[in-house]
Amino acid sequence: MTTRRAECSCGQLSATCSGEPTRIAVCRCLACKRKTGSAFGFSAWFREEYVSTEGRAAEFVRVGDDGGHITQSFCPNCGATVFWTIDKLAGFVAVSAGGFADLSFPPPTVSVYHESRRFPWVEIRAEPLEKRG
Numbered sequence: 001m002t003t004r005r006a007e008c009s010c011g012q013l014s015a016t017c018s019g020e021p022t023r024i025a026v027c028r029c030l031a032c033k034r035k036t037g038s039a040f041g042f043s044a045w046f047r048e049e050y051v052s053t054e055g056r057a058a059e060f061v062r063v064g065d066d067g068g069h070i071t072q073s074f075c076p077n078c079g080a081t082v083f084w085t086i087d088k089l090a091g092f093v094a095v096s097a098g099g100f101a102d103l104s105f106p107p108p109t110v111s112v113y114h115e116s117r118r119f120p121w122v123e124i125r126a127e128p129l130e131k132r133g
Helices: 030-036
Strands: 003-005 015-019 023-027 041-047 052-056 056-063 069-074 081-086 092-096 110-112
Touching: 003 052, 003 081, 015 023, 015 041, 015 081, 052 081
Parallel strands: 023 110
Antiparallel strands: 003 015, 015 052, 023 041, 041 092, 056 069, 069 081, 081 092
């Protein structure tokens, strides 16, 4: 079974993930852009039983566009977000895919919502994710 470790910039907070992600996604919502300081967020989703964390995490809870609560866990030292959960997706943990620092990490499989917020110069080859009820 594949094991990958994502960590923050200073290495204090990490998430170790076993197996393959259930989804690898790109999101262009304003919250993801602000969280990453980039043109999009890049995440790998795992079942929570396959993710273990180490280190101290601070949390920030926000309300998503669909009314769900998103709990972002970030390093209190360097500020890098390492993982998060969404109450409407119970049983799953999203990990910042860039935190794996692995150039062989698989590409996104889906592009999550907010196509209208895509910077016109960004092209990502992934299938759009259909919104579920």
